Amino acid sequence: MSLDKNGIAKRIAQELKDGYYVNLGIGIPTLVANYVPNNIEVILQSENGLLGIGPFPEKGKADPDLINAGKQTVTTIPGSAFFDSSLSFAMIRGGHIDLTVLGAFEVTDKGDISSWKIPGKMVKGMGGAMDLVAAAKNIIVATTHTDRHGKPKLKTKCDLPLTGIKCVKKIVSDLAVLDVTDKGFKLIERAPGVSVEEILEKTGAPVIVEGDIPEMKL
Amino acid sequence: MNKVVKNAKEAIKDMRDGQTFMLGGFGLCGIPENTIHALVDSGLTNLTCISNNAGVDDFGLGLLLKKHQIKKMISSYVGENKEFERQLLSGELEVDLIPQGTLAERIRAGGAGIPAFYVPAGYGTEVGEGKESREFNGKMHLLEYGLIADFAIVKAWKGDTMGNLIYRETANNFNQPMAMAGKITIAEVEILVPAGELNPNEIHTPGIFVQRIFLGVDYEKRIEFETVRES
Numbered sequence: 001m002s003l004d005k006n007g008i009a010k011r012i013a014q015e016l017k018d019g020y021y022v023n024l025g026i027g028i029p030t031l032v033a034n035y036v037p038n039n040i041e042v043i044l045q046s047e048n049g050l051l052g053i054g055p056f057p058e059k060g061k062a063d064p065d066l067i068n069a070g071k072q073t074v075t076t077i078p079g080s081a082f083f084d085s086s087l088s089f090a091m092i093r094g095g096h097i098d099l100t101v102l103g104a105f106e107v108t109d110k111g112d113i114s115s116w117k118i119p120g121k122m123v124k125g126m127g128g129a130m131d132l133v134a135a136a137k138n139i140i141v142a143t144t145h146t147d148r149h150g151k152p153k154l155k156t157k158c159d160l161p162l163t164g165i166k167c168v169k170k171i172v173s174d175l176a177v178l179d180v181t182d183k184g185f186k187l188i189e190r191a192p193g194v195s196v197e198e199i200l201e202k203t204g205a206p207v208i209v210e211g212d213i214p215e216m217k218l
Numbered sequence: 219m220n221k222v223v224k225n226a227k228e229a230i231k232d233m234r235d236g237q238t239f240m241l242g243g244f245g246l247c248g249i250p251e252n253t254i255h256a257l258v259d260s261g262l263t264n265l266t267c268i269s270n271n272a273g274v275d276d277f278g279l280g281l282l283l284k285k286h287q288i289k290k291m292i293s294s295y296v297g298e299n300k301e302f303e304r305q306l307l308s309g310e311l312e313v314d315l316i317p318q319g320t321l322a323e324r325i326r327a328g329g330a331g332i333p334a335f336y337v338p339a340g341y342g343t344e345v346g347e348g349k350e351s352r353e354f355n356g357k358m359h360l361l362e363y364g365l366i367a368d369f370a371i372v373k374a375w376k377g378d379t380m381g382n383l384i385y386r387e388t389a390n391n392f393n394q395p396m397a398m399a400g401k402i403t404i405a406e407v408e409i410l411v412p413a414g415e416l417n418p419n420e421i422h423t424p425g426i427f428v429q430r431i432f433l434g435v436d437y438e439k440r441i442e443f444e445t446v447r448e449s
Contacts, residue, residue, distance in 0.1 A: 047318065048244040049388045059446045064247065064439035065375075065387040071245040071298070072445035082387055084394035084422070085244070085270070086326040089319025093337060112342075123306055123315075124297030130345060131319030134338035165342035 001193045002174040003218075008142050010035045010218050011189075012101055012172050015140060016042050023047065023092065023132060025102030026070045028142040032101055043079075045097060047088050047128040052080030069128065089128070093135045100136035102129060104143050104168075106158045109184035109205040111168040113141065114160035126163060133164030145173040145202050152204030154178070154185065175199050177216065183208060189216045221381045221431050222410070226256035229404045229430045233369055235262055236289075240325065240365075240396040241269040241279065242372040245298065245442050248389030249278050250373040250406045252434040257282055264289045268325070268367055270318060270392050272296040277440050283311070292365075294318035298442065317345060320362050322395055328364035329398025329427070337362055370400025373434070374423070377407035378414070381428030382421045390422065397423045406434040 003011065009031035016022065016032075018040035024030050033053070036042050044053040046068045053068055054075035062073035091097060104115045113133060116126040133139055147153055154171065170188075171178045176199045177189040186208040190199055192215050200207055223229045230253060233239070243249030254273075257265075258281050267288050273279035280299050282288050290312040296302050305311035316324070317339040327335055336359035340346045350361035372393040375386035383405055385393055397403050405423075410433040 046388070048247070049391050056445045056447045062441060062444050062446060063387065064441045065389040067245065067247050067388055067442070069244075071247070071442040073441060073443070074445075082385075082390055084385075084390045085318070085322035085392050086395045089322050093319055093323075093339070120307070123303060123313075125293060125295040125315045126317055126345075127295035128318040130317035130343065131337075131339040134317075134341065162343040164339075 001191065003191050004174070006031055007191070007218060008172055008174060011177065011216050012140055012142055013037065015099065015170070016040060020098040021045055021051070021096065022099045022101070023097050023136070025100070025129070027103045029101040029103060030070065045091065046074070047085070047092065049083050049085060049088050050074070050076070050080065051083070052077045054080070089131050092128070092131055095135060095137055097136055099138045099140065100132045101140045101142055102132065104141045104153065105160050106153050106155055107141050107143070107168050107171055108155055108158055109180065111166045111180040112158050113163045113168050114158040115163045117161040119161065129163050133167045139168050140170045140172060141168050143171065143173050145175040145199070152202055155204035175202065178207065181208070186210070187213050189214055191216055192218070220379050221425070221429060222379050223430045223432045225432055226252040226406065227259070229253065229432055230256055230260060230369070233260070233262060236264040237368040238266040238268065239369040239371055240367040240399060241267060242391065242393030242396045243269065243271070243278070244388065244391035245271050246273065246278050246440050248373050248385070248391050248393055249273070250371045251437055252406045253371045253404060254278060254281060257287070258285060261287070263287050266290040266292070268292040268365060270294050270321065272299045272302040274298050274442065275301050277438070286310070290314065292316060292321070294321050322392060324362055324365040325392070325399045326395040328366040329395060332364050334361055334363045336360065366399045366401065368401050370396045370403040372397045372403065372405050374405050374407045376409040376411065376416060377405055377431050378411050378416050378425070379431070380413040381405065381425030381431050382416055383407070383423035383428065384416060384420055385422050394422050397427045402429045403427055404429070405431045407431060408434060408437060
């Protein structure tokens with residue numbers, strides 16, 4: 001069974017460590033916040049100028065001055081801090097963020113990623129994604145293994161405009177967990193009930209498979 | 219010293235067609251609503267606008283785009299505005315898309331008198347095409363230039379008659395760096411007090427960066443995506 005988006009988020013949450021400062025992108029990455037283990041403390045950074053993102057506000061208590069990078073209303077937590085956009089990216093560019101999780105259109109076995117532009121169709125802009133992927137120490141991509149037409153999103157070369165090169169370290173998809181190594185994709189785990197053969201078939205690049213590949217524990 | 223002007227209309231009275239202006243805010247959060255309305259009423263055209271986002275179709279910068287007052291946008295993310303996307307794809311509007319952190323730093327650097335600097339963002343992508351690059355500590359970087367504008371238009375929470383500013387929550391965003399980068403910086407505020415009433419420890423933008431300040435009125439503070447907890 002392939003994972004749904006909550007399953008992907010749940011698996012990524014297992015990568016979090018106590019004391020981590022984390023930037024979560026829009027979409028599936030945002031859901032990771034729902035699965036932070038109770039026994040660890042993780043501080044979420046929002047690039048529009050908030051460290052310590054709290055839960056969504058209660059009904060009727062939304063504050064228009066308090067939003068996340070997805071422009072959704074949020075709250076603070078005890079110990080939150082506000083700052084301007086240049087200081088926010090000083091945190092990011094300066095390597096102070098421990099983990100970045102973002103979505104992608106395509107990822108290559110070299111760690112290249114495309115996620116921001118479909119020429120002639122979608123020109124929303126890159127926002128903070130290029131700054132994040134160029135600077136973060138650890139980047140995990142949350143994605144489905146294939147696109148809507150069943151084509152692999154994990155490939156040897158990005159066809160869409162790049163967001164960054166040689167930056168993605170790990171991919172958590174609906175089918176598998178893969179590391180991006182010097183030698184290419186390496187299969188780490190498979191989704192419950194998903195075979196190694198299916199993963200290889202749906203990946204558009206060579207995959208290193210060593211020994212028995214365990215199922216994810218969710 | 220008193221930098222107070224009556225309203226937005228007076229604050230932009232010497233702005234001219236074809237000039238460049240910066241506009242603070244992230245999405246619709248912390249945008250200078252009063253001055254945007256005054257710009258729409260002014261009928262100024264051929265403007266170049268530096269703003270992280272482009273508003274939505276019927277609010278914020280979208281109002282200026284709808285009237286075709288803007289010739290060029292310099293932004294990082296414009297996804298919430300269909301009219302913008304239409305004008306861009308049809309070639310009516312010139313657009314320079316810049317990584318958000320690079321945009322913020324270019325503005326900060328411009329205001330701080332730093333003509334250029336290196337950052338890693340965009341190296342190896344189309345953002346890096348035609349730019350000088352250089353390796354530092356084993357990693358490639360792009361040369362980026364400081365940005366200034368004829369006018370920087372910002373929104374703060376509190377301000378005083380000397381132009382000192384305090385922002386509120388995430389409504390700070392691009393307002394603080396932009397306040398430094400205008401040849402003329404206009405600040406509109408929700409609360410305007412006499413000099414001496416703001417706590418100097420809490421001031422984000424010292425008044426030296428601000429030339430004109432006025433008390434804004436009728437803030438709508440529209441929320442783009444109101445999201446609440448499931449009960």
